[in-house]
Amino acid sequence: MKNFALIGAAGYIAPRHMKAIKETGNNLVCALDPYDGIGIMDSYFPHADFFTESERFDRHLDKLRRQGDRKIDYVSICSPNYLHDAHIRMALRNHSHAICEKPLVLNPWNLEALQEIEQETGKKIYTILQLRLHPAILQLKQQIEEGPDDKIYDVDLSYITSRGPWYYRSWKGNIEKSGGVATNIGVHFFDMLTWIFGESREVEVFQSEPDHAAGIIRLEKACVRWFLSINREHLPVSAQAAGLTTFRSISVEGTEIEFSSGFTDLHTMSYRNILDGKGYGLKDAIQSIRIVQKIRNEKPTGKVDDFVSRFER
Numbered sequence: 001m002k003n004f005a006l007i008g009a010a011g012y013i014a015p016r017h018m019k020a021i022k023e024t025g026n027n028l029v030c031a032l033d034p035y036d037g038i039g040i041m042d043s044y045f046p047h048a049d050f051f052t053e054s055e056r057f058d059r060h061l062d063k064l065r066r067q068g069d070r071k072i073d074y075v076s077i078c079s080p081n082y083l084h085d086a087h088i089r090m091a092l093r094n095h096s097h098a099i100c101e102k103p104l105v106l107n108p109w110n111l112e113a114l115q116e117i118e119q120e121t122g123k124k125i126y127t128i129l130q131l132r133l134h135p136a137i138l139q140l141k142q143q144i145e146e147g148p149d150d151k152i153y154d155v156d157l158s159y160i161t162s163r164g165p166w167y168y169r170s171w172k173g174n175i176e177k178s179g180g181v182a183t184n185i186g187v188h189f190f191d192m193l194t195w196i197f198g199e200s201r202e203v204e205v206f207q208s209e210p211d212h213a214a215g216i217i218r219l220e221k222a223c224v225r226w227f228l229s230i231n232r233e234h235l236p237v238s239a240q241a242a243g244l245t246t247f248r249s250i251s252v253e254g255t256e257i258e259f260s261s262g263f264t265d266l267h268t269m270s271y272r273n274i275l276d277g278k279g280y281g282l283k284d285a286i287q288s289i290r291i292v293q294k295i296r297n298e299k300p301t302g303k304v305d306d307f308v309s310r311f312e313r
Helices: 014-023 039-043 054-066 081-093 109-121 133-147 182-199 235-243 266-275 282-297
Strands: 005-006 027-030 047-051 072-076 096-098 125-127 152-163 200-208 211-221 222-229 248-253
Touching: 005 054, 005 081, 014 027, 014 039, 014 266, 027 054, 054 081, 054 266, 072 081, 081 096, 081 109, 081 152, 096 266, 109 282, 125 282, 133 182, 152 182, 182 211, 182 222, 182 282, 200 282, 211 282
Parallel strands: 005 027, 005 072, 027 047, 072 096, 096 125, 152 222
Antiparallel strands: 152 248, 200 211, 211 222
16 A cells, blocks of 8 residues: 555545545545645545645655655645646655646646656656547557558547636636646647657647637647637537537547547556556656647637637637
């Protein structure tokens, strides 16, 4: 049984990490979040210590480290994007491995500094790239690997997930803290696509607004048209008529890839891989972080092609 700590325990994704820790037979010793409405912990680890101040939490990790047998083996990080770098450093400074939600960092050059800390401490930094474990995505990857080496595939990616006014008042609505909408809701898709179709060659941004972004990414083996939005007005008419608040679609050469289900246990699978020494690390994260950083900084062309126009009304 390994000892875990959790940063960002009140966040949306944190319960999946609690579930993964429990289902892999390990123990959550302590958790941190500035928000103290954290009753969900009682469903998983009712005896875990809880802190609302990072200074006291850091001190607690240090005390546990010095006690030897109670030392924290892994720190799971579900905090806001802009704090990931600092919280990863806190974990390694306390002689623990880090398991961090994506994006690991907001800028690719931050990964170089973290690599140095890995080497200094001998501890590993892992990230959760759960789409790589999805059965439909694994099948697609195998299909592309068995296909022609010189083929450039046409790929369409669209993801609309409705968010209310709270979004803009939270850290997610602050591009300096979240990286913007393409980072917040798109980074895991960009990771999955580069994993299947190869490295990014060119990033062209058509639109970049607080509520949506669109453009084209040219990969080694694919040309990807993409549209990402948190605006419910961008939902297709069929989705709105059905009362849906989320729409996701990936098509390759006009064929839809069905992956709307099968997400339930992907975090637990990710944890099992990490505990077996097979988790995804810094090198695996670099491609998607480069892409979202370019999207954030490229000047939009304002182009509206037939793909983008499907979502605009």
